[in-house]
Amino acid sequence: MDFDSQTLISTISAAVATRACAYDDGEDGFWANNWSDTPTLYDRSGAVLGSFNIGGDESFYGFAWMDNSEGTGLWGYSQKVGTSQNMLYLYDVSSGTILNEFDMLSILTIPATGDIAGGLFMHPDIVSGTWTLGGLVQNVCLWGIDMGVTVLYTNDVGVSSISQPVSGPDLTSSEPIVIVVKNFGTASQSGIPWEVTWDGGSESGTTGTLAGGATEEITLTATADLSAYGEYVFDACTDLAGDENPDNDCKSKTVTNYAPSYCDASTNTEDEWIMDVVCGDINNLGTGWQGGVADYTDQYTTIDAGASEAITVENGNAWASDIVYVWVDWNDNYEFEVSEEFQLTNVGGAGQTFEGFITAPANAVDGEHRMRVRMTYSTAPEPCGNASYGEVEDYTIISGGGGPGVWLTADPLTGTVTPGSTESITLDFDAAGLEVGTYGAQLSISNNSATSPVVVPVTMVVGSIPDPTIVIVPMSLEETHSNPPEITTQQLTVTNIGEETLTFDALAYTNNPAPDVVVDPEAYDRLLERMRADGLVGDMSSELAPGTFAGD
Known part of the structure; x- marks a missing residue:
């Protein structure tokens, strides 16, 4: 944003x-997370430059980057449960070590217990000569505290970052090396000497002319061989004669080459869980809850390219709002x-049984692919990260070549629909080369409405079906009456695709008012426990005694 012109x-x-989110000027990148x-x-292109692990219960709402006389690191403003929910944590981003922590409610007088952390920032010279670490207590107040002095030297240069290489899986034998040299001072500087050393190599040179505050990105002519798994240390320094502040001359960076692995996923509370998974030759029945990713990758089934396999997941402790998604890493990335x-x-x-089809792409590469099954409560599952309820399990899908081609195509794949109008999508079914059986797929329609994707x-059945089999179109109806009272009509089509009478x-x-309903004491206690765990009610909330209550 240009805050002067507000554009x-x-x-x-x-x-x-x-x-x-916080801007790291040394790396010209953004430190960010969600909770x-x-x-x-x-970086500005969205490419990942680095990361570090945290405990998983911090609930950060704001970040601020610090690089001044008080040190270098990432401040986080935390709503961590069990604290004041206004905790500051300072991290060493190279290791994830907590360097400092502070409870803002120990010095703030306006907020009260129950008020929670919001955004965070670092800014120079709000109070002349000092850095301010500032934040927001949501809907209550803004605050700021001194966090270092702002000093400008006449002659002050240094390496602000080693932007490449970066840690990652399967690094190569010729990784590029890029550093950024900055003129931190007020006087223009030319020909600033620099040197980079690393395991097995070094290179030196000089910069062009840099005005005060300017930077120069330098790509070394040499590359680094990081093909072996392990850690590699890079050191980059400037050596300007008369530098008045040598503390910022050098940067050091550890780059790790590691074997690729799948992201972690975890669940906090044992309640609902994935009890059964049946998919082709996978028949994993009667399993219990695990808080991390349950590794069942020794169990597999084969799905030919372009073919589908039915999958059924049974819930060990069903809630109607439970949701199950499945992912298969077809491209093995x-x-x-x-x-x-x-x-x-x-x-x-009811949340007890979940069914669907796993469809292999027509161009699926032969071999093993990781399948992840995740159950969550109320919110759509994500393949990675933490969730309050549910479970995560991993399996293996083997795709084989020589299978039939894609039997389902749709046209058009994009479009617009003006208010009050409709557009049609044509589905083409091709059973050529398919064996007798039932084939399943999904048509996923992303859109800009509140319901996305739809x-x-x-399902396509190849061959005859002896038993009566019902197909209803459409499977859902919605009717809007803008000027009631109105009477309108819609129709469902009931089709029997079997050979026996249906x-x-x-x-x-x-959802009209219903008769009085009996309250099951055990179900009520279970629901209340879940609501307390989710923070929806407190221990002092009034409780409904088991008995009856009116339907409306």
């Missing part, structure tokens, strides 16, 4: 879900992408 200058595609996710550094996601159907809406289950009974349920 937007540019936007950045964040590499991770971003709630707390208790891993703090991650990404160790990431579970949206295009690799399958949303299972909550059969009957997932439409699709009989059915239809009953319409509405």
Whole structure:
């Protein structure tokens, strides 16, 4: 933003879900996370530059980057449960070590217990000559505290960052090396000497002319061989004669090459869990809850390219709001992408049984692929990170070549719908080369409404079906009466695709006021415990005695 003209200058595609965010001027990147996710550094293009692990219960709402006389690190403003929910934590980003912590409610007089942390910032010379670490107590107050002095030297240069290489999986034998030299002083400088050393190599040179506050990015002619797994230390320094502040001359960076691995996922509370998973040859029954990722990768089934396999997941302690998603890493890049996601159907809406189909892409590479199954409560599952309830399990899918081609195509794949109008999507079914059986797929329609994506289950039956089999179109209806009272009509089509006669009974349920309902004491206690755990009610909340209450 240009705050003088109040105009937007540019936007950045964040590499991770971003709630707390701070600008690291040395790396020209942004430290960000969402609540208790891993703090991650990404650049202006969205490329990940680094990250560090935290405990997983911090609930950060704001970040601020500090690099001054008080030290260097990332401040986080935390709503951590069990604290004042106004905690400051200072991290060494190279190791994730907490360097300092402080409870803001120990010095603030306006906020009260129950008020929570908001955003955070660092800014120079709000009070002349000092840095201010400032923050927001949500809906209550802004605060600021002194956090170092602002001093400008005439002659002061240094390496502000070693931007490349960065840690990652399977680094190569020729990783580029890039440093940034900055003129921190007020006087212009030319020909600043610099040197970079690392395991097995070194290179030196000089900069061009840098005005006060300017930087120069330097890409070394040499590259680094980081192909072996392990840690590599890079040191970069300037050596300007007459430098008045040598403390900022050098930067050191440890780069780690590691074997690729799948992201971690965890669950806090044992309640609902994945009890059964049945998918082809995978028949994992009667398992218990695990807080981390349950490793069942020794269990596998084979799905040919372009083919589908039914999957059924049973809940060990059902809640109607439970949700189950499945991901298969078809491209083996160790990431579970949206295009690799399958949303299972909550059969009957009770949260007990979830069904769907896993469809291998027509171009699926032969071999093993990781499948992740996740159950969560109320909110859509994510393949990585922490959730309050549910469970996560990993399996293996083997894709084989020579299978049939894609049997389902849709057209158009993009479009717009003006208010009050409709557009049609044509689905083409091709059974060529398919064996007799039932094939499943999903049509996922992303859109800009509150309901996105909309997932439409699709089934194709190849061959005859002896038993009566019902197909209802559409599977959901919505009617808007803008000027009641009105009477309108819609129709459902009931089709029997089997060879025997189908009989059915239809009953319409509405949300009109219902008769008095008996309260099950055990179910009530269970619901109250869940609501307390979620912070929806407190211990002093009034309770409903078991008995009856009116339906409306």
